[in-house]
Amino acid sequence: MSKRSTMTMAAVAVVCAVTVLVAPGAAFAAPAPPASPDPSSSPSASASAPPSASAPVETKDLEAVRKKIEKLYHDAAVATDAYNLAEEKADKQSVEIVKLAQKIAAGQEKLDRLEASAAAAAREQYRTGGIPREAQFLLSGDPQQFLDNAGRMHQGQLATKNLLGQMERTQKDLSEYAADASAKWKDLEQGRKKKAAAKKKVEKQIKEAQALESRLEKKELERLAKLEAEAARKAQTAWLSSGVLKDIDGKATQAGKEAVKFATAQIGKPYVWGAEGPKSFDCSGLTSQAWAAAGKPIPRTSQEQWKQLEHIDVKDMRPGDLVIYFDDASHVGMYVGDGSIIHAPRPGRNVTVAGAGTMDILGVVRPDA
CATH class of the missing domain: 1.10.287 (Helix Hairpins)
Structure with a gap:
């Protein structure tokens, strides 16, 4: 030839x-919520599940x-x-x-x-x-x-x-x-x-x-939600008690205001992994789209946002900055002022406002440095 x-x-x-x-048909769809499994069919679930469906936990x-x-x-x-x-x-x-x-x-x-x-x-x-x-x-x-x-x-x-x-x-x-x-x-x-x-x-x-x-009964799910809220409250209280908030007085740039405005408009929309709008988001899908709307494209994932964007001291952060969480940079939220972030928490939750200190902070990055 x-x-x-x-x-x-x-x-x-x-x-x-x-x-x-x-081609559109090649895209992966988010998984549909599974049907309630047989209690005996999931070894890992059995290890952590309550002893009996009828007995109080x-x-x-x-x-x-x-x-x-x-x-x-x-x-x-x-x-x-x-x-x-x-x-x-x-x-x-x-x-x-x-x-x-x-x-x-x-x-x-x-x-x-x-x-x-x-x-x-x-x-x-x-x-x-x-x-x-x-x-x-x-x-x-x-x-x-x-x-x-x-x-x-x-x-x-x-x-x-x-x-x-x-x-x-x-x-x-x-x-x-x-x-x-x-x-x-x-x-x-x-x-x-x-x-x-x-x-x-x-x-x-x-x-x-x-x-x-x-596997949990309705009352147990309510108690579980209270435990989650209490854990978040304790973490936020400890963070605020450190005096960090008194040093945070940064003012948002115009681009930062636009990013915060976009993120705020998404409150109430569901978390879906791999999603970046407009009807649902995962954590980094929300932050990357917010900054894209502000005219500043940033990396898609929280780990790449941590790697590529400029690092800022917590005391210097301003609205629009991104707070990266956990040692593996696996979660991100957008700081909006007054010690709060807007983020997409996890499956089963919606985009919401939360305390910036409710999770382990790895650091802060600035898209418009």
Whole structure:
């Protein structure tokens, strides 16, 4: 098979492959809430579930359930970040592959034109018996005609050399584009596998947490909610008692005000992992979309927001800054002033206002530094 045919097939293959990848049907949907499982079918749930569905649950046992559920949702948040990062990379790689495919197609068209010019020159040489028309004029006895035709012949030689050089460079470019597209395609396939693995883990953790909650009676669920609220209140009180709030007096920038305005408008919308609006959000989907609405695109995931955005001391934070939580940067909320954040907490919860100190703060980052 000729190199030209190989290049053409490569361009077509890349375009077709990318079209399949970015088709709407290939997107992952958020998992539907599972049906209440059989108590005997989930070993991990049984280990943390109340002893009997009819017997009241001791407070200490319910607290253990709360911590177990909290850990499961935390692990789901970590997996969600991995899923979101893989999705973000896949989107970028898809765009790059499409651009390469366009370059391959344009390069092939250019090569076709150059080959047509070369073929025309070859046909002209054949018609003149192998001697270029200009070279035949060199045999003329007229000195002026000789000089004129010598100049034309030199220009023709330069044009031929330039034509061959362009063909060689274009073929080299096509080879490089094809190799680059192939490498990015492999990366895209690896990212797809990581995304699928992360999706599976997210679903597993959420189902286990929901299974634990489904085992509780209505009154126990109410007590569980009170325990969650009490734990958050104690954490916020301890944070405020440190005196940190008296040092926080930063004023929001115009972009920060726009980001806060966007986040505030989303209050009440449900948390859905992997979602970035407009009807539902996960934690970093909310913050990234809020800053996009303010005209400042930022990384999609809380971990990348922590890695890439400028770090700010807690005492210097201002509305619009992002508070990153836990050692693995698996959660994020937007500071809105008065010691509060707006965030998308976890599955089963809605976007809400909470105390900035209700979770373990890793640090603060500033999108518009």
